[in-house]
Amino acid sequence: MKIQIINGPNLNLLGVREPEVYGSLSFEDYLQKLIIHYPTIEIGFFQSNIEGELINKLHAIGFSFDGIILNAGAYTHTSIALRDAIKSISSPVIEVHLSNVHARESFRHHSMLAGVCKGVIAGFGPDSYRLAIEAFRSSLLDG
DSSP states (O other): OEEEEEEOTTGGGTTTSOHHHHOSOOHHHHHHHHHHHOTTSEEEEEEOSOHHHHHHHHHHHTTTOSEEEEEOGGGGGTOHHHHHHHHHOSSOEEEEESSOGGGSOGGGSOOSSGGGSSEEEESSTTHHHHHHHHHHHSGGGOO
């Protein structure tokens, strides 16, 4: 199984950015824990603060991976271009968020991406990514 994690803007600052919201663990440290926990799954990782680079990555891997875990950050709430990219590929995408976006500012309550994703996981901190991997491993997304 091949799963690609794609993180969007400002997620390169995890561990130092608003630790009261996002925690104090860097994503690189959490990624190593995921890789150790899932030795039989090939887990790729990509992060960019640039919307076009996220779209290019989706295009590049979106027909060959078993699943894509996308935390598009603030682009979740604004990007029709990312929505169109997800809709254009065949690999299933799960939208994830570290925080519970529905418990935050009202502009974060709407996702432009959720309607073209297989599912949305939010509010479980870094474990949101693990839960997405578990969803891909289960039969829930078959077909």
